[in-house]
Amino acid sequence: MKRLLSALLILLPLCAQASSxxxxxQGLISTNDSTSVVSSKCGEPLSRxxxxxxxxxxxxxxxxEVSVEEWSYGPRNGMYHYLRFEGNRLIKIxxxxxx
Known part of the structure; x- marks a missing residue:
């Protein structure tokens, strides 16, 4: 029983996926949003x-074959935000x- 519990605890992080x-x-963007949604909610980036x-x-x-872009926003309260798009979809923040 201890082995099973230990194995489950080790594998648990592999199953968890945090959404970004x-x-x-006033808007909230998340991964898999399109470039047009991000642009309408966040405005023009500092750089593309x-x-x-x-x-x-x-x-x-x-x-x-998809294009890869990185958009930069900031500074907001001292933070810069970098958004990576692949094929016009947000994949990483x-x-x-x-x-």
Whole structure:
């Protein structure tokens, strides 16, 4: 019984997935939002950087090449927020304290 409980406790973090969100004024954005939704809720970013292309495989097994962009917002209360988009979908939100 102890082994089973130990194994479950070790595997538990693998099952947990935190959703990433960011408050922009009155709006709230989260991963998988489109660039148009983010732009309408957060406004124009401080900078937009085109990082290149990435090959992804969809749920049907087809390969697609999507553009990768990083948008920067801030500073808001000393924090800069970096949003990464792949194929016009928000996939990652990072925050870092400014200098």
């Amino acid at each position: 969100t960011l408050r922009c004024g 950087d085109f990082l290149g292309y990435r090959e992804v495989i969809d749920e049907y097994g087809f390969r697609n 990072d925050s870092k304290r400014g200098n």
